[in-house]
């Protein structure tokens with residue numbers, strides 16, 4: 001590796017919600033930067049105004065914040081290479097496009113949309129079903145390679161609308177070394193003459209990404225595998241602009257696949273199979289369509305991040321639970337797999353469960369508070385924490401604390417009478433009436449003394465305690481579920497336990 005300070009970037013286009021593959025790209029960038037004591041840059045690639053979606057940029061930043069993957073430099077934070085939003089850098093790209101034209105690596109193209117359409121029609125009629133503006137077609141079009149110099153000068157002077165296109169070599173093999181895939185090679189004839197600068201003076205992604213990676217001194221460029229076909233254009237631009245010595249090392253990250261391994265995981269798969277694919281809720285401002293996110297479904301950010309890290313990477317030891325510090329320490333880009341990683345929602349839930357169990361009860365209570373608020377429940381934080389601690393072993397999501405512990409907050413509205421009534425008797429009724437009185441006098445209302453007094457009275461009355469425990473549980477919870485019954489009683493406290501015994505007795509009578 002070069003001695004230069006490591007600088008990586010995440011360069012999203014603000015076109016919508018962030019897919020978990022995008023967050024994984026952020027994560028790998030972040031881990032690599034931290035591992036090497038380098039810097040992580042967030043650059044917003046918004047040069048395609050037609051695809052710009054309001055709110056998407058804020059959403060991306062909020063996602064990074066939620067995941068704890070804060071950039072060192074960004075549009076919000078600024079930094080030595082500001083601005084970090086490409087639309088605000090518009091003025092600086094043209095000179096590089098002109099430099100390429102002057103050197104013969106790019107050319108002006110004056111073709112109107114109608115002329116381009118006509119070319120496509122002609123090509124299709126000739127059996128070429130995906131016509132491209134490339135080395136063969138460009139000879140027939142209206143560009144500075146075909147028109148004579150005087151005509152080009154006149155057109156430019158008159159301000160005739162034009163774009164600048166890269167002149168892809170007709171027949172060259174391009175090679176580069178990818179940190180994940182190893183040697184990759186391309187035939188330049190398969191790539192069209194991409195537009196670098198648009199008629200409105202905005203650069204396209206291809207020009208802007210290279211210029212900015214250069215100007216921002218990016219040393220390693222990690223991005224999704226879907227960008228691999230663009231790599232030849234970028235590599236040529238690095239060469240043609242005379243920057244080859246500074247070209248970043250590339251790593252194209254494998255796709256995240258559908259659970260069955262058949263193709264890229266899409267937002268639609270999530271809808272179809274009932275799991276989130278976006279990091280956070282995203283509402284499309286045009287259609288108002290809501291796509292659910294991992295955050296809102298109840299994932300803890302640490303669990304989400306850990307799960308993502310394991311999608312396509314491991315350290316070879318078999319360890320699966322990694323704190324952020326451990327990930328930073330163990331991460332290496334070379335250990336990212338070449339093949340796509342199948343997304344497994346049950347495994348994602350397993351990660352969340354592991355983190356819920358590890359999370360401090362007081363913090364769980366805080367995270368659970370919105371669920372209580374929504375239900376209009378008022379409870380002391382310490383009480384909520386206690387309940388979180390009692391039920392967290394059963395939860396995959398924070399909101400499941402309610403499913404496994406709702407009876408701590410509300411008295412049973414109905415009882416599982418079938419479980420009690422067939423074996424209910426006057427003796428049992430008498431036992432509970434008497435025990436309720438004993439409880440009034442019990443000073444230490446914790447589960448051990450509770451259980452002792454329960455067993456003593458049962459023995460005195462000659463009833464098996466086992467036969468009394470189920471009715472007691474149903475009095476407290478309404479059904480056959482919950483933590484150990486004396487622990488429930490202790491948690492509810494004396495007054496509430498006694499009250500629930502009385503209400504239960506009335507219901508069973």
Ligand code: GLU
Pocket residue numbers: 010011012013045205209222223224227
């Ligand atoms: N703007 C591109 C995107 O939306 C960035 C690709 C790259 O990292 O080069 O993903």
